Amino acid sequence: MSTSEPTTSCELCGWIAAVLSIAAFGSFGVPIKSDAAKACDIDPLCMQTYKTVVCLLTSWIVLLWEPFSYTPWGIISGLFWVPGGVATVFAIKNAGLAIAIGVGGSCIVLVSFTWGILVFGEHVHNRIQASMAVALMLMGLVGMAYYSAPTVAHNAVMAEESSDGIFASPKTAAVRSYQEVELEDRSTPSSEHNDDSCRDGPGEDEVVTENEAVAGLKTASPPLGSPDVDTRVSIQEDLAKETSHILFCGIRWQRRLLGILAAAFNGCYGGSIMVPMKFAPPTAVGAAYVISFAIGATMVTAGLWFGRFLYHFQRECSFSQAYGRLPSFYFRQMWLAGGLCGLLWSIGNFFSILSVKYLGEGVGYSVVQLNLLVSGVWGIAYFGEVQGKETIIKWFISAVVAVTGILLLSYEHHAK
Incomplete structure (x- = not known):
């Protein structure tokens, strides 16, 4: 005891x-x-x-x-x-x-x-x-x-969830973002597109900045299937690789x-x-x-x-x-x-x-x-x-x- x-x-x-x-x-x-x-x-x-x-x-x-x-x-x-x-x-x-x-x-x-x-x-x-x-x-x-x-530890470009619940690839997400921009453009009065402040922004042929690529921001809305979509997605993937790797x-x-x-x-x-x-x-x-x-x-x-x-x-x-x-x-x-x-x-x-x-x-x-x-x-x-x-x-x-x-x-x- x-x-x-x-x-x-x-x-x-x-x-x-x-x-x-x-x-x-x-x-x-x-x-x-x-x-x-x-x-x-x-x-x-x-x-x-x-x-x-x-x-x-x-x-x-x-x-x-x-x-x-x-x-x-x-x-x-x-x-x-x-x-x-x-x-x-x-x-x-x-x-x-x-x-x-x-x-x-x-x-x-x-x-x-x-x-x-x-x-x-x-x-x-x-x-x-x-x-x-x-x-x-x-x-x-x-x-x-x-x-x-x-x-997001190994991928700086996070896949977005598609409408049917399946996770989309980075390229699919990029295409969807362009679609969203197009819808916004179509709903915007034409007078706003003719504003000088919009004309001063980067054009379609300019290289996207690093912040825009990482954040997925788009400064223009080229038609779907345009080479710009693949180019910008490629830039995003390169930046993702840089941020997810270490020497x-x-x-x-x-x-x-x-x-x-x-x-x-x-x-x-x-x-x-x-x-x-x-x-x-x-x-x-x-x-x-x-x-x-x-x-x-x-x-x-x-x-x-x-x-x-x-x-x-x-x-x-x-x-x-x-x-x-x-x-x-x-x-x-x-x-x-x-x-x-x-x-x-x-x-x-x-x-x-x-x-x-x-x-x-x-x-x-x-x-x-x-x-x-x-x-x-x-x-x-x-x-x-x-x-x-x-x-x-x-x-x-x-x-x-x-x-x-x-x-x-x-x-x-x-x-x-």
């Missing part, structure tokens, strides 16, 4: 901590997609630095109830977190919030479960059933990530694909972030580990900045020019978004550490990845990353599958 009550209490604390971590982790990416971040086009390492600084500043709060304790294992956790965090920021910017967190979360679940069950030998009732639960959870997470894909390591990548790969890197590499705590002394685990983690992350972040400076110095052979090549923090524009991002992540990290302490690596850190539910809701309701009633329904079905896997996994953990 006396031995079972503390265990139940500890596990309850672990589940409460997991829920709070889910809410915070699922929301920390929202400031990365804020208007301020978009306007500044903030560099991923700069955004990660905001997160690291806030993590360091808030970590000392644990001294209110925990004695100071430091372990160098926090540096190892920082080596996992900081590069993975940079990749996550890049993924959110280029692939979208929901799919970035979804792909990363799926990989993290697999990595943390492998560490907890196969390496640390954490207790489960039946390893086969637990593995099936993880597989079910991964299936749901992958489905959620798939249906959370931004509709990385000398290779031109599809922007959304590179973002998904970055999210997968964060999951596979950064999924081991809590493993070093297993080797820390008993006085430095749980909440006490937060300080060691924050100090280690700060050291790793500073190391990345120094390495980036050396890279530019090697190319420029000038300290001032190398410093000038470093990206700006845009502090006046980004202090609120960057600080909020770091604060939400720090809250999620603190409670995830407690979750791992009470529930174990395999269950605790895997359950925390349900933050995909929260980030997915942000993506659907706020950023509109999921379009169409049918797609949204499929996303929620995938969410139910993931939750089912979580419940089965928790059952396997509780069975003694």
Whole structure:
């Protein structure tokens, strides 16, 4: 009786901590997609630095109830977190919030479960059933990530819905836009067409501007079948290709694909972030580990900045020019978004550490990845990353599958 009550209490604390971590982790990416971040086009390492600084500043709060304790294992956790965090920021910017967190979360679940069950030998009732639960959870997470894909991440010219409910191709959409312009012209009095201000506008033979091509605006209304239709659609497709691709390591990548790969890197590499705590002394685990983690992350972040400076110095052979090549923090524009991002992540990290302490690596850190539910809701309701009633329904079905896997996994953990 006396031995079972503390265990139940500890596990309850672990589940409460997991829920709070889910809410915070699922929301920390929202400031990365804020208007301020978009306007500044903030560099991923700069955004990660905001997160690291806030993590360091808030970590000392644990001294209110925990004695100071430091372990160098926090540096190892920082080596996992900081590069993975940079990749996550890049993924959110280029692939979208929901799919970035979804792909990363799926990989993290697999990595943390492998560490907890196969390496640390954490207790489960039946390893086969637990593995099936993880597989079910991964299936749901992958489905959620798939249906959370931004509709315009890989195509700047978004297909319009036709009158019969079938999505039209970009060329069909362009033809329809010309038809709409023609109808407007026919309903406009002829005196307005003879206005000098209309005559001063661009003619049919002039090249369409980039903004007009991207927005689908038409400055003239040539007859259907005119070569201008195909020409302008070709311009739109070329501009779409430019905005949807990015040059990385000398290779031109599809922007959304590179973002998904970055999210997968964060999951596979950064999924081991809590493993070093297993080797820390008993006085430095749980909440006490937060300080060691924050100090280690700060050291790793500073190391990345120094390495980036050396890279530019090697190319420029000038300290001032190398410093000038470093990206700006845009502090006046980004202090609120960057600080909020770091604060939400720090809250999620603190409670995830407690979750791992009470529930174990395999269950605790895997359950925390349900933050995909929260980030997915942000993506659907706020950023509109999921379009169409049918797609949204499929996303929620995938969410139910993931939750089912979580419940089965928790059952396997509780069975003694």
